[in-house]
Amino acid sequence: MDALVRIWFCGHCDTVPLGDREWQKPPFGGTIEGARIYGRGSSDMKGGLAALVASMLDMQIEKGWSGRLSLAVTYGEETGSEGARLMAADGSLPPFNAMVIAEPTSNRVVRAHKGALWLAFTATGRTGHGSMPQRGLNALEMVIRFRQNCLSLTCLQQKTSFWAAPPFA
Numbered sequence: 001m002d003a004l005v006r007i008w009f010c011g012h013c014d015t016v017p018l019g020d021r022e023w024q025k026p027p028f029g030g031t032i033e034g035a036r037i038y039g040r041g042s043s044d045m046k047g048g049l050a051a052l053v054a055s056m057l058d059m060q061i062e063k064g065w066s067g068r069l070s071l072a073v074t075y076g077e078e079t080g081s082e083g084a085r086l087m088a089a090d091g092s093l094p095p096f097n098a099m100v101i102a103e104p105t106s107n108r109v110v111r112a113h114k115g116a117l118w119l120a121f122t123a124t125g126r127t128g129h130g131s132m133p134q135r136g137l138n139a140l141e142m143v144i145r146f147r148q149n150c151l152s153l154t155c156l157q158q159k160t161s162f163w164a165a166p167p168f169a
Contacts, residue, residue, distance in 0.1 A: 005067035008096040009052040011103075012077035012084075015041040048102025049073060055100070070094045121146070 018027060018040070025031045025038040032038075037047065052071060059065040072093070074083030087093055123143045128136020 005098070006070070006094060006096045007067065008070045008072060008094065008099045009056055010072045010074070010099060010101050011045050011049045011052055012074045013041075013046070013049065014075045014078050015044070016078045043104045045077075045102060045104070048104065052100065052102050068094065070096065 027040045030037060030039040030042070041047075056069045056071060059069060072087060074081070074087060076082030077084070123139040123146070124137075125139030125142070126135075126137035128134070
């Protein structure tokens with residue numbers, strides 16, 4: 001049965017810009033204290049990428065998994081998802097039944113994560129004379145109505161808990 005299952009493991013290799021912060025630990029040092037590693041991307045998401053690779057190896061070597069496992073490492077996640085966009089555009093992504101993303105979630109298993117939707121649209125108006133504005137069509141008013149309609153979508157108003165306890169907890 002598991003030979004038919006294809007799991008895609010995905011993570012990103014970039015980090016947010018360094019900024020002007022005063023760092024308590026060297027940001028590029030990979031300082032280890034106890035069971036923690038301090039450094040750029042150690043949580044989001046170099047540690048996650050290491051966990052994905054370790055999980056894939058464990059599934060295949062230790063557990064004898066015969067299904068297909070694929071690893072996708074993207075970039076630009078912190079600045080507009082350029083890497084994921086290119087992967088989706090070139091059509092080379094393998095089909096999959098499940099996806100595991102190692103985005104940090106405070107050590108909780110989740111079945112969904114926030115995302116982004118980018119829209120591009122054009123509002124075309126029609127000029128009208130000041131003495132007869134009703135004959136015109138105000139493109140700005142159309143944009144405002146569109147925005148209000150988007151914000152009133154039921155799916156954006158619902159608060160849903162996606163936290164799920166793993167079966168082994």
